[in-house]
């Protein structure tokens with residue numbers, strides 16, 4: 001089959017690789033109809049997360065079931081399915097409690113998390129390819145209505161729509177709450193959509209990319225360009241001096257100032273300033289335990305020197321981590337089907353697999369208009 005193969009930093013290629021096959025009785029093989037490029041793919045792409053050459057990329061996958069192992073009995077050949085980016089075994093203590101993001105059995109390294117085509121998430125190939133092997137298929141796969149309707153909405157169910165929603169869940173966004181979201185990439189935009197679905201009274205979205213901020217406005221948010229104004233001043237002013245009830249971090253460890261210089265702690269600091277005393281903070285932007293390429297000595301060791309003193313002083317609660325997609329994807333699917341949610345507003349490009357090298361480069365440089373890229377292997 002054809003697949004997007006990682007060669008090294010800033011170097012990916014579309015190559016012929018062996019087709020995946022059923023390896024375990026509970027496996028399924030999916031014929032991929034759509035696989036997306038994610039901001040998380042940029043961490044290995046830029047060499048900021050170690051990945052072995054030869055790995056097939058892609059953790060945001062959907063398609064049609066092509067073949068199932070002898071132990072699969074819920075999912076059938078021909079089903080249209082969304083594949084959560086987390087791989088869960090379905091029976092360990094964490095999967096049992098709904099934390100498929102921290103499965104204790106799926107990653108042979110023993111690290112409590114597994115996924116497709118990603119550093120340190122196990123040996124599983126990704127789905128930026130014609131076919132994908134899905135382990136524990138009955139447990140992991142979400143069924144979708146047959147056909148091709150809502151393809152560009154459903155494809156966001158494998159990661160970023162649930163992840164944005166998870167940010168608002170960790171921040172406990174309730175009807176009437178005010179919310180500040182840092183980052184207007186796909187994840188921040190999905191957090192804005194989710195905050196609106198949960199009944200927030202005002203949503204601020206902070207970024208410096210005008211095209212992304214315009215999309216935030218389409219979800220009803222107030223855009224704040226941090227290259228033009230200090231977000232703390234703007235948000236405190238608009239909330240009678242108190243600050244917002246909830247904050248969502250959707251930037252991660254490569255947070256930077258308007259000149260592009262990285263300051264890994266700057267968004268956390270800003271969020272602590274703009275969230276009111278006793279408010280809540282959901283952090284879904286990624287921070288990592290080791291980052292040799294980091295801008296500061298402390299961040300190289302995963303120590304992020306933000307103002308924890310103020311977190312304590314204000315009694316702010318914080319939640320963070322990888323999104324357990326299965327917790328939310330069914331409900332978000334049904335909001336799409338019933339016309340209440342329209343996440344595909346952010347999709348900017350639909351391209352064949354062959355266009356992946358160019359698409360990675362454009363998305364990585366945040367070229368104007370390259371917000372969310374979908375690859376269609378069969379195109």
Ligand SMILES: NC(=O)c1ccc[n+]([C@@H]2O[C@H](COP(=O)([O-])OP(=O)(O)OC[C@H]3O[C@@H](n4cnc5c(N)ncnc54)[C@H](O)[C@@H]3O)[C@@H](O)[C@H]2O)c1
Nearest residue numbers: 039040183185186187207252255256284285286321322323
């Ligand atoms: N927790 C999870 O399960 C999970 C899942 C998917 C993605 N992520 C992570 O979420 C983060 C965002 O993903 P994405 O796909 O939206 O990525 P992205 O890189 O496209 O978006 C990040 C945005 O942050 C903006 N930004 C940079 N510095 C900023 C600052 N100081 N203030 C405000 N905005 C700033 C950038 O301009 C960019 O638009 C990444 O760290 C990604 O790895 C986490």
Ligand SMILES: [Zn+2]
Nearest residue numbers: 038040060159
């Ligand atoms: Zn992703």
Ligand SMILES: [Zn+2]
Nearest residue numbers: 089092095103
């Ligand atoms: Zn498990």
